[in-house]
Amino acid sequence: MRAKILLVEDDASLIELVTYNLEKEGFDVVRTGDGEEALTLAEEEKPDLVILDWMIANLSGIEVCRRLRRAPTTANLPIVMLTARGDEADRIRGLETGADDYMTKPFSPRELIARIRAVLRRLRPALQGGQLEFAGIAMDTTAHRVTRDGRTVQLGPTEFRLLRHFLEHPGRVFSREQLLDAVWGRDVYVEQRTVDVHIRRLRKAVNAGPSGEELPDLIRTVRSAGYSLDATPEAQAA
Amino acid sequence: MRAKILLVEDDASLIELVTYNLEKEGFDVVRTGDGEEALTLAEEEKPDLVILDWMIANLSGIEVCRRLRRAPTTANLPIVMLTARGDEADRIRGLETGADDYMTKPFSPRELIARIRAVLRRLRPALQGGQLEFAGIAMDTTAHRVTRDGRTVQLGPTEFRLLRHFLEHPGRVFSREQLLDAVWGRDVYVEQRTVDVHIRRLRKAVNAGPSGEELPDLIRTVRSAGYSLDATPEAQAA
DNA sequence: CAGGAATGTCACAAATCCGTCATAAGGCCC
DNA sequence: GGGCCTTATGACGGATTTGTGACATTCCTG
The missing domain is CATH 1.10.10.10 (Winged helix-like DNA-binding domain superfamily/Winged helix DNA-binding domain)
Known part of the structure; x- marks a missing residue:
């Protein structure tokens, strides 16, 4: 079964890069650059995993993460967050808030795919x-x-x-x-x-x-x- | 019954992150960053599980693990080790030395909790x-x-x-x-x-x-x- | 250092599976 | 009903996958 991934990101070039690579690997991708909309999409689209940039418009990544964890339907949704390199504080708060893994920018598509696969394998064995x-x-x-x-x-x-x-x-x-x-x-x-x-x-x-x-x-x-x-x-x- | 966990780690930010999450999940946490002290605490505090960083002061993680396994009172104590990503040699020697599971840094607290629960489920009933x-x-x-x-x-x-x-x-x-x-x-x-x-x-x-x-x-x-x-x-x- | 247990790899045998073909059978249109 | 095209079916030789015994090596133990 194809896994569906919700990409929450507002940098156009990153969106393109990530989307291209995810789709090439057989994932379905849903995108948004807006925090509020991310929450809605997480409910409606029922993605299998969320890639969440920490710096997005309208609602911080950390807040999106927190709310996702609070809502019953998305409480166990795997979340991979994207942070700027060396942003230790964000990273720790991110993991505390319930993210499952993180990537520091810039990252290679191969690493991203590998991490996503690993997280899905770990948390969603049901997918396979x-x-x-x-x-x-x-x-x-x-x-x-x-x-x-x-x-x-x-x-x-x-x-x-x-x-x-x-x-x-x-x-x-x-x-x-x-x-x-x-x-x-x-x-x-x-x-x-x-x-x-x-x-x-x-x-x-x-x-x-x-x-x-x-x-x-x-x-x-x-x-x-x-x-x-x-x-x-x-x-x-x- | 609350399970007690001995955390052997010397990185302050990691201690904080892990402790916070463990306690949030209902575990009691005892901490030390010193290898010798870890052995003493393992005897005195009778923890249900040990999280052991491979890189700690005063006594290498591997040596702590070996000694814990050798002492009768701690021979069956579940041990989860923490290693740097890609440090394969340590990881393999760790499992050979008797660790029950391992996590590579960086890891998400959710995964840590899940692993700990899994190890306890697997090894703890062994006590009964x-x-x-x-x-x-x-x-x-x-x-x-x-x-x-x-x-x-x-x-x-x-x-x-x-x-x-x-x-x-x-x-x-x-x-x-x-x-x-x-x-x-x-x-x-x-x-x-x-x-x-x-x-x-x-x-x-x-x-x-x-x-x-x-x-x-x-x-x-x-x-x-x-x-x-x-x-x-x-x-x-x- | 000898003896023994445990392991990983090979080579060969056995078991299955696969793709293709030839031919039979079934449908459709006039 | 008579072509003409599509699908069903059984058989077959080759290719893949797994079972198994043997063997060299490594690692302990004494």
């Missing part, structure tokens, strides 16, 4: 693991386990990733190309027909009933478009 | 029994003893730590990389396949039955993902 569920199919990404109606389903690595992708976007139709991008990786070259084969293997595994019988197929083939995970098989039109 | 248990496997972390269905299992140090890690996170799949991080230490360079070998040794020891027979394997291999401790072998029929 958790429960996905749809129409009787349950996937525990942490335990790497899949069940259909309670029965364990055995999947190979690729089928696991494929199913995960469907579970993360239930109902949506993906072309073979999109699936190759999302599941195999952007720069892997394989035949598009390969997708068909894995769809087949996934269906076989997921639709196998207790006693060799077939359960309803939850993967819908959309002719000349692709596939989707779908609860309404076909029987709806009739 | 120290039991980890899962699916017939019982581990006494204090006595360094492991049993399967009542029978003692003989493990080497590495296999012991490996099993402990699994017992602390039952069901969860860990990649070889994660296991190297958690069990071998964050910056130890060894081949990933080394994990396989130790998994093998652990399996061999844990799955050995009374009369040379094999018990069900509780360590699940998740192809191209890693390993997990798992009660459900594979086939869970309805």
Whole structure:
């Protein structure tokens, strides 16, 4: 799952630099340069982490941090603060106030990414693991386990990733190309027909009933478009 | 019951920051910046945990740690050490010397609190029994003893730590990389396949039955993902 | 310093998985 | 119904991943 990051910063060039690098690394970025607005966005956008510059307009970074910690919905939101080099007082007050890590300006994008990853790993392990569920199919990404109606389903690595992708976007139709991008990786070259084969293997595994019988197929083939995970098989039109 | 923490640190601003946060979280704090004094206080104050900076006056942190481990009354005292970022040699020697966890400076108080809670959770109950248990496997972390269905299992140090890690996170799949991080230490360079070998040794020891027979394997291999401790072998029929 | 335990690495065997193809089957349009 | 295009399916050889035993080295212990 992509993590969403709220960037609270008012220096235009920094915004650009950081945003570019975060997005390149696969994060979604929401931005604001205003303290009040930051609080609103933190509530509404439900980011997974906040990067907070200590020197921003309208409300100091420290105050934003304090308020975020006070509000129940954002009390545990990871916060990385940005301070000017050597600003010891701010840094200590920042950590006291509840920031989880800090970076002193100037910093390298690589370090920023590394810190963010570290903080997320530490505080949001749930981002890399958790429960996905749809129409009787349950996937525990942490335990790497899949069940259909309670029965364990055995999947190979690729089928696991494929199913995960469907579970993360239930109902949506993906072309073979999109699936190759999302599941195999952007720069892997394989035949598009390969997708068909894995769809087949996934269906076989997921639709196998207790006693060799077939359960309803939850993967819908959309002719000349692709596939989707779908609860309404076909029987709806009739 | 409030837990008492002995903070061995000589940087004034760090003392203040850490003390403030610990007390805010409900810990009692005893402080010293001197190595010799730390040993005395560890005896007299009977703290529940020691936070030990590696760079302190009068006696190096590593020496304090070693002596604490040697004295009977403090041999099992949880120790969290503080090292400068990237000081890998110290860190590794620290863990070898018997520290239970470490933090690299700079760190956030929230992380410190979290680590302390984790260490206390892990080691403190050890004082009342120290039991980890899962699916017939019982581990006494204090006595360094492991049993399967009542029978003692003989493990080497590495296999012991490996099993402990699994017992602390039952069901969860860990990649070889994660296991190297958690069990071998964050910056130890060894081949990933080394994990396989130790998994093998652990399996061999844990799955050995009374009369040379094999018990069900509780360590699940998740192809191209890693390993997990798992009660459900594979086939869970309805 | 010898003896032994513990560890990390290798090399080879075994188990799985993958991608592609050929062919069958299914839909759609005229 | 007859083409024509798209998808389903089973098989197969190669590629990857994991299991396992052996071995050299290191580190203690005595």
